[in-house]
Amino acid sequence: MQLYNTLSAEQRAQLIEEAGQNRITLSFYQYAKIQDPQQFRNDLFLAWSKLDALGRTYVAHEGINAQMSVPAENFEAFRETLEAYDFMKGIRLNVAVEQDDLSFLKLTVKVRHKIVADGLDDATFDVTNKGIHLNAKEFNEMLNDPDVVLVDFRNHYESEVGHFTGAITPDVDTFRESLPIINEQLQDHKQNKKLLMYCTGGIRCEKASAYFKHQGFENVFQLEGGIIEYTRQVKSEGLESKFIGKNFVFDHRLGERITDDIIANCHQCGKPCDTHVNCANEGCHLLFIQCDECHEQMHGCCSNECLDIIQLPEEEQKQIRKGIQKGNLIFKKGKSDALKFKKERNVFQEVIPVKVATVTEIRKKKHERKLLVGKGEHYFTKASVAQFIITNSEVKVGDEVLITGPSTGEERFVLEAFKVNGKDAEMAKADDKITFAVPFRIRLSDKLYVIQKA
Numbered sequence: 198m199q200l201y202n203t204l205s206a207e208q209r210a211q212l213i214e215e216a217g218q219n220r221i222t223l224s225f226y227q228y229a230k231i232q233d234p235q236q237f238r239n240d241l242f243l244a245w246s247k248l249d250a251l252g253r254t255y256v257a258h259e260g261i262n263a264q265m266s267v268p269a270e271n272f273e274a275f276r277e278t279l280e281a282y283d284f285m286k287g288i289r290l291n292v293a294v295e296q297d298d299l300s301f302l303k304l305t306v307k308v309r310h311k312i313v314a315d316g317l318d319d320a321t322f323d324v325t326n327k328g329i330h331l332n333a334k335e336f337n338e339m340l341n342d343p344d345v346v347l348v349d350f351r352n353h354y355e356s357e358v359g360h361f362t363g364a365i366t367p368d369v370d371t372f373r374e375s376l377p378i379i380n381e382q383l384q385d386h387k388q389n390k391k392l393l394m395y396c397t398g399g400i401r402c403e404k405a406s407a408y409f410k411h412q413g414f415e416n417v418f419q420l421e422g423g424i425i426e427y428t429r430q431v432k433s434e435g436l437e438s439k440f441i442g443k444n445f446v447f448d449h450r451l452g453e454r455i456t457d458d459i460i461a462n463c464h465q466c467g468k469p470c471d472t473h474v475n476c477a478n479e480g481c482h483l484l485f486i487q488c489d490e491c492h493e494q495m496h497g498c499c500s501n502e503c504l505d506i507i508q509l510p511e512e513e514q515k516q517i518r519k520g521i522q523k524g525n526l527i528f529k530k531g532k533s534d535a536l537k538f539k540k541e542r543n544v545f546q547e548v549i550p551v552k553v554a555t556v557t558e559i560r561k562k563k564h565e566r567k568l569l570v571g572k573g574e575h576y577f578t579k580a581s582v583a584q585f586i587i588t589n590s591e592v593k594v595g596d597e598v599l600i601t602g603p604s605t606g607e608e609r610f611v612l613e614a615f616k617v618n619g620k621d622a623e624m625a626k627a628d629d630k631i632t633f634a635v636p637f638r639i640r641l642s643d644k645l646y647v648i649q650k651a
Contacts, residue, residue, distance in 0.1 A: 206302040217569035219269040222293035222300040226400040228260040229284035251301040262312035266301040291425040295453040316373035328406030328417035333430035358471040359442030395420035463488040464536040478503035480518030500535030573643035602643035
């Protein structure tokens, strides 16, 4: 049984790009009693691997918490793998606001003590005695109540780029830190105020609302489905979005835009910016906000020290970071002294450009998508005509197409005319044989893609 990944992120990114499939990024969670988390983990890994599902999932005796990327064509089959378990029948899948085929590049399913690190002893209170769930419309209406205290139960690097107007946004690195801080700040308002809370997808509030009711708060409410579900309802029902800016997400996208408001600043120059990056120095990898200008000047680094390091030979870089545990430094955004002061660099000193990773190059093409539609079948030498069999979707006259292959390389052009099964046609669909003139030889290994603009 294959219970682990065998491909690197680079290899996986290339395969996703070549497949040309649309993928759906989604998240879900469910609290439940799981007797054997390890067996549950193994079963999920095997089932999801068959569907080419990628992502990060935590399972524990208390339930499951997952963020996933699934091929659109396998979406329903993926749902069936969940609903095979009674406790996940009818489970809500929070589909991302913005899609990116490269949001996840490997499948990770881990057994943890808890599905969210909250630092709480669940045996000391009733975790099922949760707050009242509100949909988007009800949530908006409650925000007009002067007796409401709105609390963001996400971390500082999440709320910095986007939050609900008027929310308390604790300056914390972890969820567990926010619980005692909020409890202490609101001690005098347990009876006379309504505690309204939210997070990304709802899972943190599920536990927090029960905890605060145990602490004596009488009126506790929570946004059902979190920011993700709120945004979906706002769009579908034509409601006003009280959330402004970006919703931070824990995948390669690092954020999805909810409104056009930019409420954060570049951590290096102070310009309005809400683009998160990880430092290009693998020994640092610090998460911070960096504008395009600073990204170009600093080559994606958070400091001059890191900029110097990435210009060293790779083997020397490995020696420098050997034995260093980054831990949660990845998400300690804005906590580095290097981001508070900017030292002047010698403008005449040459900075060696850093080779951009394959994953990054592919992600830059996210404004367009390649849809695999056919494979090479024959090349008529005398007529300079290529024949492909359509294996997926459809092709129309006027489509921009791409033919790729080991010997052919990459050839792009617009289909101005073609024949289907020997007759002039405007469209070809699955199982059709399509022929058209090309000024180069195609091979049986060549693939035909339609270029779709985002």
